[in-house]
Amino acid sequence: MRIGVFVCQCGTNIAATVDTEAVAEAAMSMRDVYHAESIQYSCSDPGQRQVIAAAHQHRLDRVVIAACSPRMHETTFQRAVIQAGINPFMLEMVNIREQCSWIHEDREVATTKAIDLVAAGVARVRGQVPLKRGRVPVVGEALVVGGGIAGIQAALDIADAGMPVTLVEREPTIGGNMARLDKTFPTLDCSSCILTPRMVELKHHENIRLMVSSEVTAVRGYIGNFEVDIRKKATCVDEEKCTGCRICEEKCPSRAPDEFNAGVGESKAISIAFPQAVPLVAALRKEHCRQFIKGKCGVCKKVCPADAVDYEQEDELHTEKFGAIIVATGYRLFDWEGAYPDYGGGLYPDVITSLQYERMLSASGPTGGHIVRPSDGREPRDIVFLSCVGSRAESVGRPFCCNVGCMYIAKQAIQTREHLPDSRCYVFYMDVRACGKGYEEVYRRAQVEAGAVYLRGRVGKIYPRGDKLVVMGTDTLIGDQVEIETDLVVLAVGFAAAEGAGELARRLNIAYDGYQFFTESHPKLRPVETTTGGIFLAGACQGPKDIPASVAQASAAAAKAIRLLSREDLETSPMVAEVNHMRCIGCFKCAEVCPYNAIEKQKLHDGRTVAVIIESLCQGCGLCNVACPPQVISLRGYTDNQLISEVVEVLR
Ligand SMILES: Cc1cc2nc3c(=O)[nH]c(=O)nc-3n(C[C@H](O)[C@H](O)[C@H](O)COP(=O)(O)OP(=O)(O)OC[C@H]3O[C@@H](n4cnc5c(N)ncnc54)[C@H](O)[C@@H]3O)c2cc1C
Secondary structure, three states, X not given: OOEEEEEXXXXXXXXXXXXXXXXXXXXHOOOOEEEEEEEOOOXXXXXXXXXXXXXXXXXXXXXXXXXXXXXXXXXXHHHHHHHOOOOHHHEEEEEOHHHHHOOOOOHHHHHHHHHHHHHHHHHHHHOOOOOOOEEEEOOOOEEEEOOOHHHHHHHHHHHHOOOOEEEEOOOOOOOHHHHHOOEEOOOOEEHHHHHXXXXXXXXXXXXXXXXXXXXXXXXXEEOOEEEEEEEEOOOOEOOOOOOOOOHHHHHOOOEEEOOOOOOOOEEEOEEOOOOOOOOOOOEEOHHHOHHHHOOOOOHHHHHOOOOOEOOOOOOEEEEEEEOEEEEOOOEEEOOOOOOOHHHOOOOOOOEEEHHHHHHHHOOOOOOOOOOOOOOOOOOOOEEEEEEEEOOOEHHHXXXXXXXXXXXXXXXXXXXXXXXXXXXXXXXXXXXXXXXXXXXXXXXXXXXXXXXXXXXXXXXXXXXXXXXXXXXXXXXXXXOEEEEEEEOEEEEEEOEEEOOOHHHHHHHHOOOEOOOOOEOOOEOOOEOOEOOOOOEEEOHHHOOOOOHHHHHHHHHHHHHHHHHHHOOOEEEXXXXXXXXXXXXXXXXXXXXXXXXXXXXXXXXOXXXXXXXXXXXXXXXXXXXXXXXXXXXXXXXXXXOHHHHHHHHHHHHO
């Protein structure tokens, strides 16, 4: 056994805090180490050549690189050791940057710790054996979860590349939040005019299967080979038969909240969300339907000319295989009411959200495009916009920026002047963030053309006075209190993750942050990948985003998925579980916990039935190791002996 240790200086990233020469010198005294040196940039071409040359010169058969995270450069160094004739799995990376130099200031302490970490790495690589990768075929179809603009874009891009896609949307129509918008910044063009052609294109695309009113309930498998359970909820309407005539909706006697219109106005228990819905098919909500609540009604069934209403319809369960998954489940507005009692906490009808205002501005919305006060249906003259309600607000636990509030307030102020030329708009803001292309111009238009008065400061209280509302705030530029009597208040409420996002993340086995936005694999270098191979992110499900950014990310995610799906097979990691059949007691606790169905029973010649690992399915997650009562399962590359010897070195 001949081990080489290479200690990277990473410029001054490591060398400023860790004495890399001293670490190399200490390594030379470790058992089986035949060569150790400090290298300025080990990942650079000359650095790698130095490793290869030393490996040849000292006839090394194992290598320890003390540098950065293996997530950054393990593949780089695996390639280098292969060139030196060494099996790529006889390499151990020790992270003395993130785990040492970046987190310590004291050079002596950091150097001592680096030596300990290197000693642990040497101990671990000593127990390593050469391993060989396998290959598994890739299922050539993609799943897109969520049918907002991001999901639509991703599905179309993949389908246009000639690959089959299934898009699963939990609402009865695709379109997401963009379908609720009237006009869109920065160009102020009509939202439906640019969105609905894409929705229709998706519906009719030969490579796309659209599943609405559907949700992903379970995900098994791994990159290239996911097995997904999808539940299609019963909507009591046969999608094939429904012609979208809306007679059922017209005649339905059961009222229901209008979720599409953000609660402005009412809907019916059986309805179509909006005129351009795709598919243009009615859906019945049992919780609001007399037929289901009282057991009698049946009006919709009687009046339907297509005989499409079916009260007996049941949920359908589908299990499908996919090679790649794109998650595009978007956002909802932060639930502001409980957090802002000083703004009336939802009690004042004339304090509305920006999304409700958007629906009011829309010609296809509940007020037919007329701006009115919900309390009395009158046109308002004074309108106050409040930015950052539930965003950039530490006090309510929402410290992050919503990314779009400043811009859509400017947009809505411009639109307000177009709808009501005599109106006056006031905007309370923290700072105006108008960083995208053409965004500053929209902000200027709001001030100059629409005459919106911008007041820098937070609003402390909103309260009623007669039939008006009083908005009390501070103008921090003049350093004084301001009080505005107004007819309508529009709150620019911040983004929250879609309902159930955390649960979906757990099903998909992807990471999410404290606000349930899904976490990208690397914020700069892998912004659309998740930490689970083969699952990508698109749009506002990853964090607040506007439409251009959502579309760009969706196309990037689609490109990643296409790259994966266009391969016939994938290399698998050889770091899989292994069962010692001599000692296996055949309890199959391992098979119960295996998320990849990678363990099967096998009868041996001696009559015993033991657990056998299907190597092409095993992902080396280690769950079976832990669950095995007699502890006879080990993970290649992570055997108990290797891990214990590593720990012993650190504690020595
Ligand atoms: C008031 C307001 C005005 C705005 N105006 C503009 C503007 O003018 N210009 C601009 O660029 N941006 C604007 N935005 C931002 C814009 O709405 C978003 O950028 C865009 O909608 C993000 O698209 P998305 O597809 O990521 O998410 P969404 O539009 O939220 O779509 C997500 C979809 O996923 C579905 N879904 C959720 N969970 C699941 C699940 N578990 N399973 C299946 N499906 C699921 C949802 O039903 C939805 O259809 C505005 C936002 C607001 C609040």
